[in-house]
Amino acid sequence: MKVRIFEVGPRDGLQNESEVLTVEQKIQFISLLLAAGHKDIEAGAFVRPDKIPQMADTKNLLSRLPSAKNVNFWSLVPNERGYQDALASKVKNIAIFTAASETFNQKNINASIDESFERFKLFVPDAKKRKIKIRGYVSTAFGCPYEGKINPKVVLKVTERLVKLGCDELSIGDTIGVANPTQVHALAKKLLKIAGPKKLALHFHDTRGTALANILAGLEEGVRAFDSSSAGIGGCPYAPGAAGNVATDDLLYMLSEMGIETGINLKLQVKASEFVQRILGRKLPSKYLQAALATP
Amino acid sequence: MKVRIFEVGPRDGLQNESEVLTVEQKIQFISLLLAAGHKDIEAGAFVRPDKIPQMADTKNLLSRLPSAKNVNFWSLVPNERGYQDALASKVKNIAIFTAASETFNQKNINASIDESFERFKLFVPDAKKRKIKIRGYVSTAFGCPYEGKINPKVVLKVTERLVKLGCDELSIGDTIGVANPTQVHALAKKLLKIAGPKKLALHFHDTRGTALANILAGLEEGVRAFDSSSAGIGGCPYAPGAAGNVATDDLLYMLSEMGIETGINLKLQVKASEFVQRILGRKLPSKYLQAALATP
Numbered sequence: 001m002k003v004r005i006f007e008v009g010p011r012d013g014l015q016n017e018s019e020v021l022t023v024e025q026k027i028q029f030i031s032l033l034l035a036a037g038h039k040d041i042e043a044g045a046f047v048r049p050d051k052i053p054q055m056a057d058t059k060n061l062l063s064r065l066p067s068a069k070n071v072n073f074w075s076l077v078p079n080e081r082g083y084q085d086a087l088a089s090k091v092k093n094i095a096i097f098t099a100a101s102e103t104f105n106q107k108n109i110n111a112s113i114d115e116s117f118e119r120f121k122l123f124v125p126d127a128k129k130r131k132i133k134i135r136g137y138v139s140t141a142f143g144c145p146y147e148g149k150i151n152p153k154v155v156l157k158v159t160e161r162l163v164k165l166g167c168d169e170l171s172i173g174d175t176i177g178v179a180n181p182t183q184v185h186a187l188a189k190k191l192l193k194i195a196g197p198k199k200l201a202l203h204f205h206d207t208r209g210t211a212l213a214n215i216l217a218g219l220e221e222g223v224r225a226f227d228s229s230s231a232g233i234g235g236c237p238y239a240p241g242a243a244g245n246v247a248t249d250d251l252l253y254m255l256s257e258m259g260i261e262t263g264i265n266l267k268l269q270v271k272a273s274e275f276v277q278r279i280l281g282r283k284l285p286s287k288y289l290q291a292a293l294a295t296p
Numbered sequence: 297m298k299v300r301i302f303e304v305g306p307r308d309g310l311q312n313e314s315e316v317l318t319v320e321q322k323i324q325f326i327s328l329l330l331a332a333g334h335k336d337i338e339a340g341a342f343v344r345p346d347k348i349p350q351m352a353d354t355k356n357l358l359s360r361l362p363s364a365k366n367v368n369f370w371s372l373v374p375n376e377r378g379y380q381d382a383l384a385s386k387v388k389n390i391a392i393f394t395a396a397s398e399t400f401n402q403k404n405i406n407a408s409i410d411e412s413f414e415r416f417k418l419f420v421p422d423a424k425k426r427k428i429k430i431r432g433y434v435s436t437a438f439g440c441p442y443e444g445k446i447n448p449k450v451v452l453k454v455t456e457r458l459v460k461l462g463c464d465e466l467s468i469g470d471t472i473g474v475a476n477p478t479q480v481h482a483l484a485k486k487l488l489k490i491a492g493p494k495k496l497a498l499h500f501h502d503t504r505g506t507a508l509a510n511i512l513a514g515l516e517e518g519v520r521a522f523d524s525s526s527a528g529i530g531g532c533p534y535a536p537g538a539a540g541n542v543a544t545d546d547l548l549y550m551l552s553e554m555g556i557e558t559g560i561n562l563k564l565q566v567k568a569s570e571f572v573q574r575i576l577g578r579k580l581p582s583k584y585l586q587a588a589l590a591t592p
Binding site (some may be wrong): 025055062119178179180181183206207208209210212213216217236239240241243247250253254257258259261285286287288291293294295 | 325337359389399473474476479502503505506508509511512513534535536537538539543546549550554555565567582583584586587589591
């Protein structure tokens with residue numbers, strides 16, 4: 001069995017860390033990820049530099065990334081303005097995002113779910129024409145910090161709209177880390193009917209320790225792509241000090257022990273995670289990383 | 297569905313912490329566990345006080361525990377000498393331990409697996425006559441720090457011997473936290489044929505972040521009892537600084553979100569874990585605990 005790991009550390013991870021890395025540090029981090037074998041790396045975001053200083057150097061970063069065969073570098077694009085900047089940077093892969101919770105979407109990007117689709121319509125058709133690959137994120141698909149439980153029907157509807165819009169792949173996210181395996185089994189089964197295993201990725205946060213169990217539930221349903229963040233960087237804005245994105249290290253350990261191929265070398269992944277941990281200067285949430293660093 | 301959580305924090309957890317709690321602190325910890333609804337608590341060990349100072353007060357502790365209806369307090373008993381001390385303390389439940397790895401057993405208790413059974417024969421029949429309940433631990437059932445992978449046949453054989461010896465329940469342990477869900481599926485299926493869901497417990501360590509995924513695999517096979525430690529206390533002697541026992545908090549969160557009954561109140565469990573974290577004075581490995589303490 002093969003599983004695709006989609007590394008979100010350099011964007012989703014670093015965007016939520018208070019420490020802002022230099023372009024040189026990011027290049028070093030991404031180079032270590034490439035050495036480990038990563039083929040999908042979310043590298044930057046075309047967002048407002050005054051609002052998100054962690055991503056302010058995206059244009060510069062993308063222009064200096066090492067060329068790598070068969071590697072997709074992804075950039076987050078929130079709106080048409082960001083899309084124009086992305087085009088100027090000659091990106092080949094963009095990610096757009098909306099949510100399954102109206103309240104969350106409103107607070108996160110100041111738009112209703114419908115309004116976020118209005119924004120997409122301003123640039124997604126052009127991206128399609130240019131054969132730019134598009135990833136669609138659905139946030140708060142398993143629970144919302146404001147609304148609590150989310151109706152799975154809404155998740156399915158939003159996902160379907162993103163498919164119809166032309167997204168090449170979908171990433172359905174447990175933004176605050178509240179999902180449980182029973183819920184994942186039920187939702188993944190339905191999502192796969194809309195998106196299929198080549199299009200669908202699940203994006204779990206390990207805020208309450210359940211991410212790998214949720215991934216296992218997804219795997220058992222037939223999901224074959226998962227997002228993760230080196231060393232678990234990123235944290236959780238809704239529970240400061242708690243864990244956020246599931247750690248690539250932990251995910252990779254579990255998958256490789258299960259005999260599942262990912263094309264990523266765990267020892268080299270640890271080098272990348274160790275590098276980030278050194279820069280951020282604190283013990284990061286990946287349990288595998290801490291065990292690996294503690295044993296000779 | 298109902299699942300039994302067996303709390304090992306006050307023994308397995310505290311025994312592996314460098315800080316030695318006072319009897320008063322242990323009583324307070326155990327009282328908080330009782331308030332949360334725990335019915336099985338591993339409270340002490342009749343081991344050499346010079347070797348394991350963390351457990352030196354077991355006799356005193358047991359004599360002062362609050363009386364609690366339908367609660368089993370368990371004590372670890374390594375040999376006949378310990379058994380005599382346990383008898384003097386009028387224990388009703390004892391735990392004995394051996395391993396699936398010869399090298400581990402030799403290094404851990406200076407005995408071959410056969411020799412550990414010779415030791416059991418010196419006191420287990422007497423315990424049976426007195427209707428003392430006996431729990432048999434099998435360490436390193438999923439991997440050994442010295443031997444690496446463990447032959448499942450050896451695990452099954454050792455488990456079978458413990459059943460024949462008269463153990464009322466078995467706890468099959470991933471002592472160093474290397475198990476993966478595929479392995480758990482395969483082994484749990486076979487273990488259940490030997491021990492059955494009323495006798496079998498699985499004991500996972502979260503050293504590499506996979507404990508809840510392994511528990512999910514066990515659940516799916518029909519295992520209905522799991523060991524865990526409040527806040528994940530205990531650490532891993534083979535990877536200092538890494539996580540050890542799976543955290544009761546994380547396990548409880550996952551199970552309750554899955555709609556599985558445990559009889560334990562998660563909010564009150566957090567009180568017990570928070571108490572221990574305060575005493576140990578460091579951020580403990582439970583991710584749920586950290587999230588709960590970070591959110592109002």
